[in-house]
Amino acid sequence: MTVHFIGAGPGAADLLTLRAVTLMGSARVCLYAGTYITAEVLAHCAAGAELIDTQHLDLDGIIGHLTRAHAAGHDVARLCSGDPSLYSALAEQTRRLDAIGVPWDVTPGVPAYAAAAAVLGRELTAPELSQTVILTRTQARSTKMPDTEALPVLARSHATIVLHLAITRIRQVVADLVPEYGTDAPVAVVANASAASEVVLRGTLSDISDQVEAAGLRQAAVIIVGKTLGAMDFVDSHLYAPRAR
Numbered sequence: 001m002t003v004h005f006i007g008a009g010p011g012a013a014d015l016l017t018l019r020a021v022t023l024m025g026s027a028r029v030c031l032y033a034g035t036y037i038t039a040e041v042l043a044h045c046a047a048g049a050e051l052i053d054t055q056h057l058d059l060d061g062i063i064g065h066l067t068r069a070h071a072a073g074h075d076v077a078r079l080c081s082g083d084p085s086l087y088s089a090l091a092e093q094t095r096r097l098d099a100i101g102v103p104w105d106v107t108p109g110v111p112a113y114a115a116a117a118a119v120l121g122r123e124l125t126a127p128e129l130s131q132t133v134i135l136t137r138t139q140a141r142s143t144k145m146p147d148t149e150a151l152p153v154l155a156r157s158h159a160t161i162v163l164h165l166a167i168t169r170i171r172q173v174v175a176d177l178v179p180e181y182g183t184d185a186p187v188a189v190v191a192n193a194s195a196a197s198e199v200v201l202r203g204t205l206s207d208i209s210d211q212v213e214a215a216g217l218r219q220a221a222v223i224i225v226g227k228t229l230g231a232m233d234f235v236d237s238h239l240y241a242p243r244a245r
Contacts, residue, residue, distance in 0.1 A: 007109015
């Protein structure tokens with residue numbers, strides 16, 4: 001029996017992969033974070049499956065449910081919001097499962113930043129404007145950030161920056177970015193991308209904090225900062241350059 005870590009996407013129930021839906025439909029046990037995973041997504045689970053909300057469980061509690069299900073001979077769907085490769089605590093869980101000999105695999109999902117870019121109708125890279133996307137977060141009461149990854153350090157790249165888990169610190173984010181990006185740098189904030197509760201805010205570093213606070217955003221939002229959000233005067237990429245025949 002296997003624990004399947006499954007990317008449950010950004011919110012919409014039809015943004016899961018075919019593999020994810022198949023695994024969810026065959027698993028006898030499903031663990032999910034009720035803060036982020038919607039009832040519409042859970043509807044892909046098999047009728048009669050045991051559904052366990054992990055939002056109030058610690059790591060020991062989660063691993064306990066996974067090992068109990070495995071001992072009972074049940075496959076488990078362990079749902080992760082977005083994609084398991086980012087901020088999903090996948091490594092902490094798989095390390096423990098490896099130590100006790102419980103098999104697992106990973107099914108990717110649509111990450112929140114990709115869903116946000118789709119909502120905005122923007123590519124996060126553009127020729128000669130930005131060819132790098134930095135995915136990061138900020139530190140509040142969460143795990144300490146490495147000193148070399150402090151936001152003012154990353155800002156020196158002038159790349160497109162996407163911040164997860166940072167919406168409650170929007171004013172500090174702005175203060176850290178303004179010295180490098182300037183107050184007129186374009187910014188977008190997308191909360192609950194693709195879900196019914198989706199919120200989209202567009203502005204600059206000079207006004208985005210007021211917009212976020214007025215909207216009352218507290219979680220499930222990504223902040224995107226960079227030239228590609230506003231400029232349209234970039235060159236065509238080499239892919240479409242004229243070629244000698």
